[in-house]
Amino acid sequence: DAMVIQNPRYQVTQFGKPVTLSCSQTLNHNVMYWYQQKSSQAPKLLFHYYDKDFNNEADTPDNFQSRRPNTSFCFLDIRSPGLGDAAMYLCATSRDRGFTEAFFGQGTRLTVV
Amino acid sequence: AQSVTQLGSHVSVSEGALVLLRCNYSSSVPPYLFWYVQYPNQGLQLLLKYTTGATLVKGINGFEAEFKKSETSFHLTKPSAHMSDAAEYFCAVSDGRGSTLGRLYFGRGTQLTVWP
Numbered sequence: 014d015a016m017v018i019q020n021p022r023y024q025v026t027q028f029g030k031p032v033t034l035s036c037s038q039t040l041n042h043n044v045m046y047w048y049q050q051k052s053s054q055a056p057k058l059l060f061h062y063y064d065k066d067f068n069n070e071a072d073t074p075d076n077f078q079s080r081r082p083n084t085s086f087c088f089l090d091i092r093s094p095g096l097g098d099a100a101m102y103l104c105a106t107s108r109d110r111g112f113t114e115a116f117f118g119q120g121t122r123l124t125v126v
Numbered sequence: 127a128q129s130v131t132q133l134g135s136h137v138s139v140s141e142g143a144l145v146l147l148r149c150n151y152s153s154s155v156p157p158y159l160f161w162y163v164q165y166p167n168q169g170l171q172l173l174l175k176y177t178t179g180a181t182l183v184k185g186i187n188g189f190e191a192e193f194k195k196s197e198t199s200f201h202l203t204k205p206s207a208h209m210s211d212a213a214e215y216f217c218a219v220s221d222g223r224g225s226t227l228g229r230l231y232f233g234r235g236t237q238l239t240v241w242p
């Protein structure tokens with residue numbers, strides 16, 4: 014089945030140690046998003062790619078970076094994770110920017126110790 | 127700018143009872159509206175969406191929602207709750223038709239508990 018796959022499902026990292034989360038999609042969608050969801054809160058958009066065009070949200074910390082080497086893959090890099098970065102990270106895709114829906118992966122639960 | 131308000135962070139119903147989850151939105155353009163469901167430690171799954179056309183939309187698992195422009199509402203209902211409906215529900219609005227940004231704006235979520 015076509016889908017959005019996030020790896021790993023659970024990630025534990027040390028305070029200040031760089032970590033990378035990955036997302037792949039078989040939908041061939043143009044747009045890929047990264048959301049951060051803290052406990053009992055709404056998902057918050059960090060940034061998105063429209064094809065190779067990177068769009069950062071104004072309030073996304075510089076500590077968060079992203080790469081999209083090709084249509085299928087997108088990575089979220091956290092350069093120096095702090096305790097406040099512990100959250101569920103959700104990857105999503107949509108066919109185009111004037112989209113009708115977004116398809117979400119299962120998420121990666123990040124713990125910072 | 128787009129925003130979503132979900133009234134009630136927690137809703138509890140008995141199995142077999144009506145489920146009503148409230149969502150009001152603010153949008154400067156004709157909106158696209160969505161309801162997503164999230165089970166513990168899972169991603170978001172689309173329940174239903176409104177884009178254009180019929181204002182009463184039916185989704186998966188027996189859920190439906192009605193777009194009421196005059197009330198700026200998009201409440202989610204299900205006639206008879208099932209234990210498996212227990213989850214977190216998010217209402218979302220997009221930038222809308224012809225958007226060049228493609229963002230989804232989520233409400234804070236409503237946790238639905240279903241009692242046996």
